[in-house]
Amino acid sequence: MAFLFPQEVLNFRRSFGGTIARSNLEQAVTFYEDLHSVNGGTELKRMENYTSMVNTYYDLATAFYEYGWGQSFHMSTRVYNESFKESIKRHEHYLALRLGLKPGMKVLDVGCGIGGPLREIAAFSGATVIGINNNQHQINRGIALNKQYGMSDRCQFIKGDFMKIPVPDNSFDAAYNIEACCHAPDLVALYKEIYRVLKPGQCVAGYDWCMTNEYDRNNEYHNKVKEEIELGNGLPTVRTTTEYIDALKAAGFRVLMEEDVAVRPNLQCPWYDSVKPKVLSLEGFRRTSLGRFIGRQMLKVLEFSGIAPKGSQEVYNVLERSGDGLYEGGRLGIFTPMLFYIAEKPHHEDI
Structure with missing residues (x-):
């Protein structure tokens, strides 16, 4: 969580986990991950549990999304000279x-x-x-x-x-x-x-x-990319x-x-440039490879110190895998x- 200021730490601590009790966060992360193919889950199970799955996902992911992406949780292409x-x-x-x-x-x-x-x-x-x-x-x-x-x-x-x-x-x-x-x-x-x-x-x-x-x-490999996208974004398929x-x-x-x-x-930049792991950008530093590395290290410190609840690192890892899957899906077309x-x-x- 690169360049995480004190107020952002406080906001993240308040927001992460949504309506899930702090004592249940690790269990919620496990429930979510176990529904997905990369952890042995099935599409049928995700369909049957879609309400719980999606609610759990957004309780866990919203704080990270707003921190790294802003208030609009979607992709976009970029045209010439556009931020x-x-x-x-x-x-x-x-x-x-x-x-x-x-x-x-x-x-x-x-x-x-x-x-x-x-x-x-x-x-x-x-x-x-x-x-x-x-x-x-x-x-x-x-x-x-x-x-x-x-x-x-x-x-x-x-x-x-x-x-x-x-x-x-x-x-x-x-x-x-x-x-x-x-x-x-x-x-x-x-x-x-x-x-x-x-x-x-x-x-x-x-x-x-x-x-x-x-x-x-x-x-x-196509199926692996698809599964990573499903895991990282709360999707049944x-x-x-x-x-x-x-x-x-x-x-x-x-x-x-x-x-x-x-x-x-x-188009100047395809949509998947925003999740490209090896890119240097001041505007989107928090989404760059270096920004993500710093974020991982800071989150470890916050979780170890008890400021960030247990399970924070694992959610961050899931979202990183999602970004990598999205990038590969876009790159491959x-x-x-x-x-x-x-x-x-x-x-x-x-x-």
Whole structure:
């Protein structure tokens, strides 16, 4: 945790583990790791335990994400002369523009994290954005950040499972997800639920995590990379691009656009440069190889001294493995975190 200032140490200590009691943190880490293939777990077990798995993951990982990445937990490519933070904002603005968000609209953020994109999209578009999240720790943090940035009037949260969204039919003027549907145990069921809460004629857009057509199920190394991504990101599995589009159609949506925006031409930096282990960057020092090394050493000291709870190092190790898996997936072209799509719920008369 390179350049960790005293206030950051205090914030990390308060935040790490979320709603998990400090005495149960090591047990929670073991539960999470044992669900994954690299530790002998199975996809079926992850599907059966997806609510507990995802909640445990974000209780354990959120403090690290916010520390190293910021408030928006997603990837982005970078264009010429663009900073990392600017690229994150552009990624969110592009989605808002393609959805046509504007003042007066009521928009659903599916799997909203601590609300970084939610606040940015609300500020950019003027719409009211409501995020659904099943993790109380992240909601608490998001509410505090909404107040801090003066966004509580147009940014709200619903505590709930996005597989059973607790709102009436036809409630929203638009919906989106940013790298969240990958946590769902059943894509068709999830998209049917989003379909239900959207008004007729309105659209959902998203960026999703997928294995590309370059992925070979019979390639042992490809499968190892896929398993590392699943372990490090709380995923039951990583589906293919085709599975996402087929699921949208099966749920009743009309797919208007699909594109892997990770492979657009004229990009200065691919998305996976942000997790590249051997890179020198002052702006993103905490994500560099040297920054990660210093972070590991400091975390050892904090855990040994009792400032950081036991289990902190192991979570950090899991997230490092995740970064390495993501980098390899991007470098090989077998994985993308940004299959972008727009899909419309048809008007009643068109059904």
